[in-house]
Amino acid sequence: MAASIGIMDSAYFVGRNEILTWINDRLHLNLSRVEEAASGAVQCQMLDMTFPGVVPMHKVNFDAKNEYDMIQNYKVLQDVFNKLKVTKPLEINRLVKGRPLDNLEFLQWLKRYCDSINGGIMNENYNPVERRSKGGRERSVKGSNKMPKSLQTNDNHPPSNSSSVGLTKATVTETKLFSSALQLTDLKLSYDLLGKERDFYFSKLRDVELLCQTPEIEDLPVVVAVKKILYATDANESALEDAQEYLNLSLGVEVEDEGNGEQEEEEEEKTQA
Incomplete structure (x- = not known):
């Protein structure tokens, strides 16, 4: 395991x-x-x-x-x-x-x-x-459950009112700094984990690219279609439809015209009537 x-x-x-x-x-x-x-x-x-x-x-x-x-x-x-x-x-x-x-x-x-x-x-x-x-x-x-020195008090000598005010301000400041440090640590951990995931998938894409560049297969229709997807530059549109169309044409797959399809449906309905 x-x-x-x-x-x-x-x-x-x-x-x-x-x-x-x-x-x-x-x-x-x-x-x-x-x-x-x-x-x-x-x-x-x-x-x-x-x-x-x-x-x-x-x-x-x-x-x-x-x-x-x-x-x-x-x-x-x-x-x-x-x-x-x-x-x-x-x-x-x-x-x-x-x-x-x-x-x-x-x-x-x-x-x-x-x-x-x-x-x-x-x-x-x-x-x-x-x-x-x-x-x-x-x-x-x-x-690490020890309090910062600025938060510790001496039981034998209680702080005066003025020192209490300063202590409160110091406490607030250190609390904010501590919270910020924790947030930064969490962000760094998340960033590192996302980076590892990105590198993982990038390496997979790189392997596919190298495979597609093999001389013996690089001109095959399916390989060219895959490269169309890999090298597409428009981030807003998927290259899948373009690649599929190229693959269909290369393999001689005929795509029926929508108009012809509708006409055939009408003829079938007349025949049945």
């Missing part, structure tokens, strides 16, 4: 919010960005839930912050892939960089893969919090 999930599969059109909801609901986490899963720990635990006993959770470091520790998690994940005979390559050097698109694409694949096992039904007996804490040392994934 894993090997058949191609780049144009519907799995890769699942949105960032749906992926985060899927992770947070299943593993009882509070991730707000897909790049927070860049350490590989989340992926390991998703497979631990899907295939109980396959993942050595004591080797998974949920506190991994540097690339070295993250790579160790991906080594665990690669071992699990080998056990499950999953052939999907792990692009570890890209994933540990924490780039949103790379991590989103991998999580989209992972969701599709996990959903293909037992119909995606969750293991109700699985306790994700307990499993994370059973690895020899206490571990936790908190996600």
